[in-house]
Amino acid sequence: MNYKNILVEIESTIAIITINRPNKLNALNRDTIKELHRAFSKLEKNRKVLAIIITGSGEKAFVAGADISEFANFSVKEGKKLAAKGQDLLFDYIENLGTPVIAAVNGFALGGGLELAMACHFRVASDNAKMGLPEVSLGVIPGYGGTQRLPLLVGKGRAMEMIMTAGMINAEQALGYGLVNHVVPQDELLQLCEKIACKISNNSPVAISYAIKAVNDCFNNSINGYASEIDAFGKCFGTDDFKEGTTAFLEKRKAHFPGK
Numbered sequence: 535m536n537y538k539n540i541l542v543e544i545e546s547t548i549a550i551i552t553i554n555r556p557n558k559l560n561a562l563n564r565d566t567i568k569e570l571h572r573a574f575s576k577l578e579k580n581r582k583v584l585a586i587i588i589t590g591s592g593e594k595a596f597v598a599g600a601d602i603s604e605f606a607n608f609s610v611k612e613g614k615k616l617a618a619k620g621q622d623l624l625f626d627y628i629e630n631l632g633t634p635v636i637a638a639v640n641g642f643a644l645g646g647g648l649e650l651a652m653a654c655h656f657r658v659a660s661d662n663a664k665m666g667l668p669e670v671s672l673g674v675i676p677g678y679g680g681t682q683r684l685p686l687l688v689g690k691g692r693a694m695e696m697i698m699t700a701g702m703i704n705a706e707q708a709l710g711y712g713l714v715n716h717v718v719p720q721d722e723l724l725q726l727c728e729k730i731a732c733k734i735s736n737n738s739p740v741a742i743s744y745a746i747k748a749v750n751d752c753f754n755n756s757i758n759g760y761a762s763e764i765d766a767f768g769k770c771f772g773t774d775d776f777k778e779g780t781t782a783f784l785e786k787r788k789a790h791f792p793g794k
């Protein structure tokens with residue numbers, strides 16, 4: 535499939551999506567959001583792809599935010615639609631994807647960029663990364679889930695400070711906050727993400743997709759997460775992956791899961 539603003543490579547069981555607008559620090563414009571939705575939807579359906587890494591092109595930015603030039607003249611109605619559509623097409627979509635998504639944060643992750651990283655299942659950062667939600671400096675608030683996901687990841691007080699000051703934190707601070715899981719030199723970032731993705735790929739993709747749903751349900755007020763876990767746990771017993779995983783263990787061999 536041809537894309538204008540992103541690159542998609544598949545190597546063995548791992549897909550790497552690179553947002554490719556380096557001259558605009560990979561800012562998320564409307565077309566990029568649509569292309570990302572198409573790419574994620576296609577990779578989710580690809581039975582061979584067991585983990586997805588998303589990163590930004592160049593050495594400076596993961597994503598420097600939503601494309602400010604596109605919404606500078608928006609009305610109240612248009613602003614609301616922008617946030618709703620973006621959340622639906624990309625941010626909520628990634629969070630609920632059955633295939634694991636790792637954000638490789640290779641530089642600035644600001645506004646919509648940090649919101650994109652936070653919608654991923656977890657994050658790894660390069661040591662030059664800088665993260666923040668600077669929206670209030672523009673007279674607006676985060677609209678792609680930032681006010682909801684940041685407090686979940688770093689706690690209410692830290693989220694309030696980051697949002698109110700519109701300031702940036704560096705990779706080490708982000709590690710201390712629990713916003714990213716690992717920090718490595720920039721030239722080792724993809725390597726580490728691929729290593730983690732590889733480790734994930736050895737496990738049951740079906741069980742992983744149930745686990746993603748159960749963990750996400752922990753943060754969904756309208757759902758009892760424990761009930762959701764019981765339901766998903768039970769469903770695993772009816773899968774070929776469960777048969778293979780338990781049989782392989784008892785036969786003292788490595789499991790070969792049929793795939794997602």
Ligand code: COA
Pocket residue numbers: 557558559561598599600601602603642644645646668669672
């Ligand atoms: N939307 C649109 N364009 C953006 C952008 C964004 N969020 N972030 C960066 N760009 C563009 C700049 O306009 C510039 O384009 P130009 O060369 O055509 O003028 C190009 O990317 C390079 O950015 P520049 O600002 O020159 O780089 P810098 O190194 O001086 O500063 C940042 C880097 C990240 C500090 C700065 O670009 C910035 O503050 N960006 C906006 C961050 C933001 O507020 N994001 C939240 C949006 S809701």
